Ligand SMILES: Cc1cc2nc3c(=O)[nH]c(=O)nc-3n(C[C@H](O)[C@H](O)[C@H](O)COP(=O)(O)OP(=O)(O)OC[C@H]3O[C@@H](n4cnc5c(N)ncnc54)[C@H](O)[C@@H]3O)c2cc1C
Ligand SMILES: Cc1cc2nc3c(=O)[nH]c(=O)nc-3n(C[C@H](O)[C@H](O)[C@H](O)COP(=O)(O)O)c2cc1C
């Protein structure tokens with residue numbers, strides 16, 4: 015059949031379950047990519063590039079798509095960011111590169127993320143590899159946690175000639191790129207392809223080994239010249255209200271993980287779903303519940319629209335997906351029947367004086383209790399800090415900052431052999447994949463500088479932007 | 480990685496990408512910055528006779544949202560003091576001994592003047608000369624530039640004067656503003672030139688302002704012809720290059736050619752080299768984007784060479800030259816027809832209207848029922864027996880690879896026009912031509 019007569023199904027209920035979990039944006043065709051690339055002005059000292067935490071030379075990689083040098087384009091991207099294929103999909107481009115594109119005002123910004131995806135996918139599909147392990151320098155580094163920070167650090171270290179072993183407690187590497195980013199934003203295969211690329215640089219990844227349980231930090235420190243701690247954060251914390259143990263109450267991260275690792279048709283979901291929280295993870299939970307088929311999905315947040323931590327474009331996405339919002343609403347108790355959740359008791363809130371974060375403090379409205387019926391409740395109120403690991407590191411003199419591992423601008427901790435990066439050090443700023451990748455790069459450069467005295471140029475190139 | 484280095488009549492360069500003699504190669508600062516960023520060589524902005532420049536030197540051809548697909552200029556040769564140019568040239572060469580530094584020169588038509596500037600400039604240690612016989616404005620009115628390049632006798636004479644004293648290679652830069660560029664090219668050859676370069680800019684007037692009636696470029700209310708360059712002139716440059724490169728005299732002499740005129744990407748550069756250029760020069764693209772474009776040029780060409788299995792530039796320089804031919808030698812029996820891929824067709828019907836209004840009315844709009852849409856639009860379908868194979872529809876079709884021209888065998892004899900008129904001179908009369916067409920299965924209505 016003529017291609018364009020194939021029905022465009024844009025209504026969610028017309029799509030099959032599998033279709034609803036395809037990437038939200040289809041890949042660019044060659045023609046689309048070239049047209050979009052040619053729209054880029056190729057600015058000098060381009061603001062888009064300054065806005066990228068990993069400093070990808072955006073105008074150059076886009077121009078290379080325009081001239082037909084797609085291979086070179088991918089190289090330009092990966093030189094600055096080994097996780098370029100993941101970042102192309104998950105970066106909040108609206109507040110990073112695309113947000114600063116000079117065409118923002120008059121036209122519309124260049125679709126940098128999608129162009130980056132076009133180039134990195136091209137290289138991946140063709141199996142092109144750009145980097146080789148460096149000349150072995152005889153030094154050993156252990157990386158704890160195979161998320162974007164750990165993999166980026168491991169890859170950069172391998173390029174410098176280090177012998178690197180990554181310990182990962184989960185079955186697969188990739189961290190939240192594999193387990194936490196919703197599939198319609200990043201399919202698992204994309205993350206696993208990056209893992210493979212890092213392994214091909216000579217990095218050993220040992221899955222199923224939890225540091226602190228299967229191996230101790232003492233052992234790692236004794237056996238290695240340096241270690242990089244990139245353990246991310248933990249699960250969703252307790253809400254500390256009655257009823258949290260009822261059947262039907264889910265941890266948001268586990269829920270997302272299920273959609274990444276299980277067959278979609280086997281995932282249980284409710285028909286009246288409440289999501290507590292209003293961050294990006296909460297939005298992810300709400301939208302996947304909708305796409306799985308939940309009829310009513312309501313997000314409950316104690317402050318108002320203006321204070322919600324989710325990006326505005328994520329909020330808009332949720333609205334478009336048919337998610338409804340209850341602002342200024344605080345859950346006080348989860349109600350159950352026969353051990354199963356069947357409602358959530360809430361009180362209405364008002365906004366009072368600003369608190370320490372500068373946001374107006376929510377205060378109870380007296381006698382305003384009411385019940386929202388639901389058969390599934392998803393908690394998505396953030397992630398717990400890595401208290402266990404921090405306790406294990408304390409004897410080594412590792413200091414903390416607001417409950418996160420404390421590092422300096424070169425991602426050094428207070429112990430000479432221990433470096434750290436990624437979400438577990440993000441005491442301020444937005445926790446994001448691209449920041450984790452940059453931490454890995456900076457740490458690799460610092461380790462190189464400290465142990466073999468190289469990597470000065472890299473260290474300069476990766477100065478924090 | 481493939482080896483991009485070239486040897487241009489003894490001038491060595493790490494890659495074939497040179498700055499053309501023009502504003503980007505105006506000073507030591509610029510040339511050295513360009514070398515740092517990867518340019519293999521630079522032809523210094525022409526030095527020689529004293530000049531004064533005017534303001535508003537440029538006019539551009541902007542097309543549907545794209546800026547500068549063509550650039551016109553009324554700039555003259557270098558207006559910087561000659562001593563300064565020579566000092567900086569020497570410095571650039573000293574700092575970049577492995578890069579090609581070529582001095583472009585132009586003085587009035589006097590033997591002493593040419594020989595003096597050659598001797599003086601050689602002291603900089605530069606690798607070669609380029610004789611500017613091409614500037615089409617300002618200098619030509621003073622008997623220099625294209626005024627020399629347009630008269631083959633002058634081209635040869637001045638080349639001979641220079642060759643008498645020069646101890647380094649001399650490239651003659653040709654003007655495109657002639658009827659047949661092969662003639663001045665041969666004149667340069669006879670004059671003893673070591674290499675050729677082309678094209679300089681093309682005479683042009685860029686446009687007229689609809690409100691003020693002023694020309695573009697506008698020099699205080701007046702305008703005149705200037706030199707045209709940039710992507711828009713590439714097809715003209717490729718033609719002139721192929722004409723010179725395929726000329727038997729030039730081929731035999733093995734004079735290397737430096738090609739330019741619209742080179743902006745590595746793809747353009749490869750095309751110039753396939754048609755016989757040993758190096759390529761770039762001006763407008765650098766004026767638009769800066770020196771930084773060279774990184775992609777080098778990388779793109781290397782990737783392409785690797786893909787094709789070429790190890791050095793010599794492996795592909797001139798590879799398309801054997802295909803340069805003439806109308807009289809084309810195969811009249813080669814037949815093609817347009818075929819539409821209805822899976823790709825988006826039914827814009829541009830092919831239909833093009834064929835109907837401007838070709839041979841052999842595309843019909845038909846009901847095909849290839850979908851189950853109730854209101855399926857009509858589809859363009861080629862009546863292949865009537866298609867003359869002109870290729871217009873596939874050129875207008877906005878979808879890549881949707882209309883392809885496929886070769887078919889209609890049993891027509893494989894004969895060229897030249898062969899035909901030699902064996903059957905009578906076909907030059909319409910009646911005999913009709914008779915021949917009958918026998919050759921050619922039906923045109
Ligand atoms: C649901 C969700 C959606 C998100 N969406 C986005 C998004 O769209 N865009 C974006 O930029 N960011 C997003 N983020 C944030 C982003 O995923 C993180 O900032 C990023 O993954 C942090 O990388 P990391 O390497 O520091 O940690 P992680 O990705 O968390 O990786 C840490 C790894 O360490 C392992 N580990 C932990 N402890 C141990 C141990 N003791 N021994 C061995 N291994 C251990 C873990 O199993 C894990 O694999 C999202 C986060 C979540 C939760
Ligand atoms: C502004 C300008 C000034 C130029 N000045 C010179 C010159 O001084 N000497 C010369 O030989 N050619 C000169 N040229 C011609 C260029 O060297 C080159 O032949 C021409 O621009 C075609 O290349 P392009 O399409 O890459 O611009 C000039 C061109 C421009 C646009």
Ligand code: SF4
Nearest residue numbers: 054055057062115116
């Ligand atoms: S700011 Fe926008 S237009 Fe400029 S280089 Fe970046 S993407 Fe291109």
Ligand code: SF4
Nearest residue numbers: 502534535536537766
């Ligand atoms: S480009 Fe520079 S020199 Fe030329 S007119 Fe603009 S500001 Fe002046």
Ligand code: SF4
Nearest residue numbers: 824825827828830876
């Ligand atoms: S021009 Fe191409 S796309 Fe348009 S109708 Fe013709 S074949 Fe179809």
